[in-house]
Each structure stands twice: as C-alpha cells, then as structure tokens.
Amino acid sequence: MKYRHLILGAGNMARALIPGFIENSDDCEFLVFTPSGDKAKSFALDFGATWIKDLEELRNTHIDYLWACFKPQQLKQVALEIDFLTHPYLTIVSLLAGSDSQALTENLLSDQIIRIMPNTPAQVGLGVNALYKSKSVHQDKWNAFWQAFNSSGINTVFDNEDDIDTITPFSGSGPAYFFEIARILIEDMKARGIDGELAHRMIAGTIEGAGRMLSQNNDAQTLRNNVTSKNGVTYEALESFKESGMEEMFNRAIERAYQRTLELKGNK
Incomplete structure (x- = not known):
C-alpha cells in the first residue's frame, strides 16, 4: 500500500533520521514543510521529497503519517495550523523531546502515536533510537513503518513510555x-x-x-x-x-x- 508522509520540520535531527527511512520505504510519497521554506526546499532536493510551500496546498490531501520534527514548544501552534489535516487514522511520528502521547493526542487529534528519541549518528547509519508506540497504532501501518525504520542502527521499542524520557539524556544527547x-x-x-x-x-x-x-x-x-x-x-x-x-x-x-x-x- 502506498502511504503519504508529511514531514513538519527539516532540522538536524530530521536530516539525520529520515533520509534513511525514505531510502528504505517502498512506494511511499514524502512531503516536507517548514515555515520559512528554505530548509524544506533543501531537504526535498537532497532526499527526493516534495517541497510544500504553503500548507494550504494540502487542504484536500489525505496524510497517512505526520512526522513532528519541530521544536516541542511549538506543538500547540503547529496543531492549530494543521487542524484541517488531522484525522483519527493519522499516525503521528514524533521526534519531540518531552511531548508524551497524551499531549500529542490532545493537540493532533489522533491516538496513533509513534515516539522516537533518535540521535544524530543515524545520519551515518549508526543511530541509537528509542521508540514507543501506542496500542492504537494500526498493525499494518506499524509494520510498514518498522520495516523501513529498522534497517540500520540500534532500535529499541519500549513498552513503558516513561523510558523514552529516561533514555533522552543518554543516547539522545x-x-x-x-x-x-x-x-x-x-x-x-x-x-x-x-x-x-x-x-x-x-x-x-x-x-x-x-x-x-x-x-x-x-x-x-x-x-x-x-x-x-x-x-x-x-x-x-x-x-x-x-x-x-x-x-x-x-x-x-x-x-x-x-x-x-x-x-x-x-x-x-
């Protein structure tokens, strides 16, 4: 099945983690947006994604995965700006430190949450990544995600979401x-x-x-x-x-x- 991914943010961590995912994803579409546009444009050119200049371009577009790669403090504001894109079947892939699944669900209106605490060596295929997934994530979408994500580095899925916060100062930082x-x-x-x-x-x-x-x-x-x-x-x-x-x-x-x-x- 072809899934459509929207990447919000194109900073260092996104550039470290997501290109490998794109490379290992079969028949998926990747869109990327940043408010200024410059980083998104560069990301799109470097990694084969589609640059979205204005979120309004997506008003009638169905998004399957939303990658939250902006600053944690921006969650509420971003949620307001993309409210027309959210739906109960949207899978949120979050790189936001300190933003738990409850906060993500309350703001982005989906309880399908995959949290990742990555580290920058993912850029050279040696990332050490801690993950947590909510029980609501549909199995087919998790399988597609995991197949592409677990192709390199050391990836550990934790059952206890609090472990993500514990891990952050170690492998994350x-x-x-x-x-x-x-x-x-x-x-x-x-x-x-x-x-x-x-x-x-x-x-x-x-x-x-x-x-x-x-x-x-x-x-x-x-x-x-x-x-x-x-x-x-x-x-x-x-x-x-x-x-x-x-x-x-x-x-x-x-x-x-x-x-x-x-x-x-x-x-x-």
Missing part, C-alpha cells in the same frame, strides 16, 4: 558529550603543536575504535583497565579525573538534562 570531549582533546593537541587536521583524524579514530571495542565487550571497566598500567600515563589522567569528581559531574549533568525533559513534558 549522548553524541554531544563525546563531541565535546573530542573538541577538548583536539584543541589541546593543537595547543601542543599538533596539526589540527591530524589531531581531528586521530581523535575521531580513537573514539571510533574505542566504540567498536565497547560494542564487542559488555564491560567498560575492563576495557578501561586494559589500557591502564599502575602509575603509568593513563593512570595519571584517570586519577586526575577522579580527583576532579568527573563521575559526579556527569551524574549531575545527566540529572539536569533529565529534569529539563520533564519540564518540557510539563512534569516539574
């Missing part, structure tokens, strides 16, 4: 933490006279190699210990991290991120 660590290391290498391009390549390779080792070994502590010799170079660095309270710092950061997720959800 996690790439930013590694990018920040990489930035610090690269800048330090450059300050010590190492060519910037070489520093970038070496740190990127180090993170990629360490990630592959971790994916093949369940014990991060053992991997860390295998690199560390008593009173050696790595030992001194790790001792400095410990003295600086790095683990506690990470725990505080994760908790702040989690609390922000709840604030977006309205659960302060």
